[in-house]
Amino acid sequence: MSQNGGGVDLETSLGYLLKEASSALRTAMEEVLRPLGMSVTHYSCLELLAQRPGLSNSELARGAFVTRQTMNVLLQALERDGYVTRPAEAPVGKVLPTRLTPRGRRSLEKATVAVRSVEVRMLAGMTETEQSDAFRILRSMIHSLRDGNDGT
Amino acid sequence: MSQNGGGVDLETSLGYLLKEASSALRTAMEEVLRPLGMSVTHYSCLELLAQRPGLSNSELARGAFVTRQTMNVLLQALERDGYVTRPAEAPVGKVLPTRLTPRGRRSLEKATVAVRSVEVRMLAGMTETEQSDAFRILRSMIHSLRDGNDGT
DNA sequence: GAATCTATGTCAGAATGCTGACATGAGTCA
């Protein structure tokens, strides 16, 4: 069935490979988070709040790479289910600082273990040098994509 | 920086950085494809068909990193709009080999130029060595994620 | 030849994320 013919140009594209790697990572994370009833964005939100308590909806959205509308829907669900808390009124401006509840922290702990195992697996077989290379290279890609937006 | 013993430090996590890079790439591609009325998956499908004519729905889905159900919906729309053709009946088994129409090929040409410019921008400032390093490292990540299935 | 397994195409419903839009609060500037 698979007539895997000659090599294909897509196989030499770094963009395609980046997408493939991201897809593999996402799939692996979904696999370990599904038994916990948690999506990747769900986990990302909790992890962000654990490391930077008091983040606003918009800041969380940027950190999880979704729109603030999407994060707002998620936060409302998390608040309703008692994983996070937000003040009824904004202390300053319209920004509502969000914090994890003990329940949210407990839920995150299990997820963190699962996600860390995925990251460890991903890095298996990579040397320290390769890991720092990867870091530098990915940062370069991100910077070039975002910065070189407007020729000038 | 704040440590969360055993946790995943987002500032130093390669997984998080990979997601960030992928997000930046996707956003950049969407920006240049939107004026052409084309989504990333839409483009991926056409590009795959250009390089490997006759791919089936399931094969296209794997190549574009979506489910075969998702690709099926897209293919029906592309067929309806005259970008691709599929035989009414399967030559063998249930597999329906898909091919680009001249219209699909023309549409792809514009998109390819746009997407290539994004990839060029992403690689700006990277040496040949860094690019080959990136290739090897990303391939390693993909292999480790898919191979080491269970590591509890 | 029959049972079984795997892969495929497809339909239907649900989940997730996005764009558009609006009102509001804070900062900037004349």
Add this chain to the structure above:
DNA sequence: TGACTCATGTCAGCATTCTGACATAGATTC
């Protein structure tokens, strides 16, 4: 002070993708 710009929170509608399910064709096994 008032006009302007920008960021934020939020509601609504739409787009995209997913999971679940089913029937069918080919391969495998006995």
